[in-house]
Amino acid sequence: MSTAAKAREVSVGESGLGPYGQIIVAGRHVMAADEAESLGGRDTGPDPYELVMSGLGACTAMTMRMYAERKQWPLARSSVQVRHSKITGSDGKPLDRFERVITLEGDLSEEQRQRLLEIANKCPVHQTLTRGSEVLTSLA
Known part of the structure; x- marks a missing residue:
């Protein structure tokens, strides 16, 4: 490990x-x-889920900003709306669904906008949520 x-x-x-x-x-x-x-x-x-959604939204916006700055793209501003719901997965088990709606402002080409959408999925919090995590618990 x-x-x-x-x-x-x-x-x-x-x-x-x-x-x-x-x-x-x-x-x-x-x-x-x-x-x-x-x-x-x-x-x-x-509430706890609002905190998780806040982390996802903030991480998404920060990751896109870092990428746009590195590429010197004209991203003026971004915002991320996040929604959480509980659904039933294809295997019949409960599943958490996080939906993001990203707004990009600035004189960006369609290719740049699509690339920033791809980069949103590379934010570390997104990756943590999609791959799953190990939680270890003990008493103090």
Whole structure:
């Protein structure tokens, strides 16, 4: 089994704001997470799937930006809308579906736009979600 070259870490703990409120510390960044009021939370932050979708959207936009800068393409701005749903896969098992709609602004050719769409699929979070991951859990 290989190990990652650079391990990353975040800490998550209960915030005391309702039954499900959480405080997330990622490096020097502090964020909140919670469940919607309809699920018994207080909606003090994004829910866990909204955080996953945020990571996918941000990674997609950043990856396209890096590529466009490297190629010196005139990408003025990009935005990514992400939707999550649960579906039944072809094997009858539950499956998570993430749908992205990407908006590209700038004087880009159709070939450049299509290449940026291909590059979106190379974002590391996209690759993590599509290949699956190993999650190891232990008590402190």
